Amino acid sequence: MTKASRIAVDAMGGDEGIAVMLAGVAHARRRFPGMEFFLVGDETAIRQGLENHPNLSAASEIVHAPEVVGGDEKPSQALRRAKTTSMGIAIDLVKQGRAGAAVSSGNTGALMSMAKLSLRTMPGIDRPALAALLPTLGETDCVMLDLGANTECDTRNLVQFAVMGAAYARTALDLEQPRVALLNIGTEELKGTDTVRDAAAQLRGAAHLPLDFKGFIEGDRLSRGDIDVIVCDGFSGNIALKTAEGTARFVADLLRRAFQSSTRSKIGFLISKPATELLRHHLDPNNHNGAVFLGLNGLVVKSHGGANELGVQNAIAVAAKMVRDDLTRRIIEDLGNFEARAA
Structure with missing residues (x-):
């Protein structure tokens, strides 16, 4: 190399x-x-x-x-x-x-x-965003950004985040046409702030880019696996991320208590141990480690x-994929194509 x-x-x-x-x-x-x-x-x-x-x-x-x-x-x-x-x-x-x-x-x-x-930021990018992979019920993880780098964002920021997130998903998740959605309080077109609705209107006109804009997504569907890139401002994204992580720990602790509550429960734990190990593996943050400043x-x-050894390895793997696929070039090209069409 x-x-x-x-x-x-x-x-x-x-x-x-x-x-x-x-x-x-x-x-x-x-x-x-x-x-x-x-x-x-x-x-x-x-x-x-x-x-x-x-x-x-x-x-x-x-x-x-x-x-x-x-x-x-x-x-x-x-x-x-x-x-x-x-x-x-x-x-x-x-x-x-x-x-x-x-x-x-x-x-x-x-x-x-x-x-x-x-x-410094790339030409044409107003603000960088923090993106990370989140576990889902689908076949792959999903990308979510921004997760805290920018607490306040305008329409242009959200559109740029969507373009960058889609480029990253093509690299990290090996997707040709990532499905993109904006985090909102409802899926109807009239829901949300003017900023979110205006960003959606611009992304609906981005059919020439290698992404499939799906509109809005609510917080309760973040992990369903039907969206590959979830876009929001850093304030909302950080709250959503911490809430999801806390919920995962809550469920894991509830299961642990339930299995320790009686002799019958302990026997049930031994029977269901393969399933609980699969759940633990899926929720382990080390298996999804590596947030990226885009x-x-x-x-x-x-x-x-x-992070443990596995987590560090996965973070390095994220970096290696981005270097291999020249993610910086992809983002610049996609953003240039979007702005040229918009102009």
């Missing part, structure tokens, strides 16, 4: 420490044999960790970073130390063109601020802070 195809990994980010980060990168290396990495962080600690992963050592270049962004650190404080932290240096490798994407499990606010300041002049992936 060329240097521009390498993935820059913030080895110091994440709640579980450098051992889990390196183990996740090693899993990704076995999954994608040709992949190479920049491992950014404390050089001594990384070299010691690589002793357990000789296969990864041969495919990696260590980039020393003397400092780490703290989990509770304010973005403004982190920005002042961008040039000396593992997170900031990983992003800078993308800016220099030495890495195709950066992956970090660190402070989300700091990562967003550093990425926006260093990489709309920047470079690719940055946010991994869950508490």
Whole structure:
């Protein structure tokens, strides 16, 4: 692979420490044999960790970073130390063109601020958006954006999010014509704010783009699997995401209590264990790990802070797919085609 195809990994980010980060990168290396990495962080600690992963050592270049962004650190404080932290240096490798994407499990606010300041937005994009994959009852996950980068959005922002989200779904979910919908309080055309209705009107005229606009979707159908890309402002999206995650934990805790309530329930648990394990696997955030900042002049992936080895591997896989399919070019082309037709 060329240097521009390498993935820059913030080895110091994440709640579980450098051992889990390196183990996740090693899993990704076995999954994608040709992949190479920049491992950014404390050089001594990384070299010691690589002793357990000789296969990864041969495919990696260590980039020393003397400092780490703290989990509770304010973005403004982190920005002042961008040039000396593992997170900031990983992003800078993308800016220099030495890495195709950066992956970090660190402070989300700091990562967003550093990425926006260093990489800037693409031509024609007003604001970047945070997109993530959510589990559904369908055959594939769905993409949802924005999940918190922009609390207030106008019509133009929502339309751009839809175009970017569809381009990402074609890459991450291998879909030729992703089904796109706007999150709303109803499915009727007259429901919602003027901003949402105006965005829908513009997207209905986007038949020339590789997306299938389906109108509006309500919050209770986010996980049904009949929509591939769900678009909303960051305020609504973050609330919807946290509500869905809380509901999943609530259901899992209820099942755990129910199965422990009596001897008969415990026997029932043993009988139904394959089904409950399937449910646990489906709801495990590590299996859907890797949120993406779309709309920047470079690719940055946010991994869950508490991700395990599998979660880190999946976040790196998201980055690898975006680099392979040149997602930045796809977004620029799709947005250019949309605006040319609109003009």
